[in-house]
Amino acid sequence: MSRSTRTAAALVLEDGRVYRGEAFGATGTTFGEVVFCTAMSGYQETLTDPSYHRQIVVATAPQIGNTGWNDEDDESGRIWVSGYVVRDPARVPSNWRSTRGLDDALVEQNVVGISGVDTRALTRHIREQGAMRAGVFSGADLTDVDTMVGKVRQSQQMLGADLAGDVTTAEAYVVKADGDRRFRVAAIDLGIKSNTPRMMAARGIETHVLPATATLDDILAVEADGVFLSNGPGDPATQDHAVALTKSVLERRIPLFGICFGNQILGRALGRGTYKLRYGHRGINIPVIDVATGRVAITAQNHGFALEGEPGERFDTPFGAAQVSHYCPNDGCVEGVRALEVPAFSVQYHPEAAAGPHDAADLFDQFVTLMEGGSNA
Numbered sequence: 001m002s003r004s005t006r007t008a009a010a011l012v013l014e015d016g017r018v019y020r021g022e023a024f025g026a027t028g029t030t031f032g033e034v035v036f037c038t039a040m041s042g043y044q045e046t047l048t049d050p051s052y053h054r055q056i057v058v059a060t061a062p063q064i065g066n067t068g069w070n071d072e073d074d075e076s077g078r079i080w081v082s083g084y085v086v087r088d089p090a091r092v093p094s095n096w097r098s099t100r101g102l103d104d105a106l107v108e109q110n111v112v113g114i115s116g117v118d119t120r121a122l123t124r125h126i127r128e129q130g131a132m133r134a135g136v137f138s139g140a141d142l143t144d145v146d147t148m149v150g151k152v153r154q155s156q157q158m159l160g161a162d163l164a165g166d167v168t169t170a171e172a173y174v175v176k177a178d179g180d181r182r183f184r185v186a187a188i189d190l191g192i193k194s195n196t197p198r199m200m201a202a203r204g205i206e207t208h209v210l211p212a213t214a215t216l217d218d219i220l221a222v223e224a225d226g227v228f229l230s231n232g233p234g235d236p237a238t239q240d241h242a243v244a245l246t247k248s249v250l251e252r253r254i255p256l257f258g259i260c261f262g263n264q265i266l267g268r269a270l271g272r273g274t275y276k277l278r279y280g281h282r283g284i285n286i287p288v289i290d291v292a293t294g295r296v297a298i299t300a301q302n303h304g305f306a307l308e309g310e311p312g313e314r315f316d317t318p319f320g321a322a323q324v325s326h327y328c329p330n331d332g333c334v335e336g337v338r339a340l341e342v343p344a345f346s347v348q349y350h351p352e353a354a355a356g357p358h359d360a361a362d363l364f365d366q367f368v369t370l371m372e373g374g375s376n377a
Helices: 043-047 102-108 119-129 145-154 195-201 216-222 240-251 261-269 363-371
Strands: 008-013 018-025 029-037 055-059 083-085 112-115 132-138 173-175 183-188 205-210 226-229 256-259 274-290 296-307 314-317 320-327 334-339 344-347
Touching (some): 008 112, 029 083, 029 119, 029 145, 029 296, 043 102, 055 119, 083 132, 112 132, 183 195, 183 216, 183 363, 205 216, 216 240, 226 240, 240 256, 240 261, 256 261, 256 363, 261 274, 261 344, 274 334, 296 334
Parallel strands (some): 055 083, 183 205, 226 256
Antiparallel strands (some): 018 112, 029 132, 274 296, 320 334, 334 344
């Protein structure tokens, strides 16, 4: 299709900034929080990550779609981003696993996107001004700037958004262990990714994935050796039920492991506050330092909120002492907490990372050690 016949589109930010381009994926209108992801690969995993629910994702890598779309790499049952912004989409995918193009997948699932945008300039704007509400308009929905900006400013904000209920499973399900079962884990689905139960299965864990509305009785009925708090979208300050459930688990000293949203839930259960980051951490190249060892891991991350605290800080909780166990050297952001007197720990990043990196995969082994009755110090 020649450039002159492509459907016009615009990305409109709530501060009035407009970026023009062409429709990519479905045409129409979509709204969300505009954020950027620094990953150079793994766009299929990004788009199907439930943590990106109600976000318009900007790919900082200039070329997107080279490997097409396959039927194996989805991290959930659908695409969750509300919109996708790219600079230079691949015209023809080239990979032996590809079954269709990225554009085809976006059209199939009615995801409105835009291409031809100077994503470097857009990313710098978000870094300076912060993540904000935005809309993508294309085709007949592309109108005058004032009208589009007005619609964006009427859309919902991420601060105060309760989104876990949108992405959680409707019914409990089980992912069996590979080989003999060593442990049984109750995973609270706040937006769980498919690779998490796979990582547990490889360690002999049978995972019972429970809805976000699960109760302590549901966990006890599973006869769980441990509890897992998954990643997920939205503002952790809205998760009163998950926080109360976590407190009940801590009171019973059931081993607990949380990632991303789960880190914020555990932190709030331990009495810490959360706050919204200026533009968040999203990518597969973000460094994290383990306070205990000084070890640096390159990690996958996707979060716009964070826990209050300082690197290495020890603090009192209703369940005994706890510590900020990990932090990001880029900005000092809390990247993990560890209870010192009850068996619980969590990290803000993704040890189940797909498409990588895998520096932090051993955290699942630490969870196994915790369920074996090992030390949490």
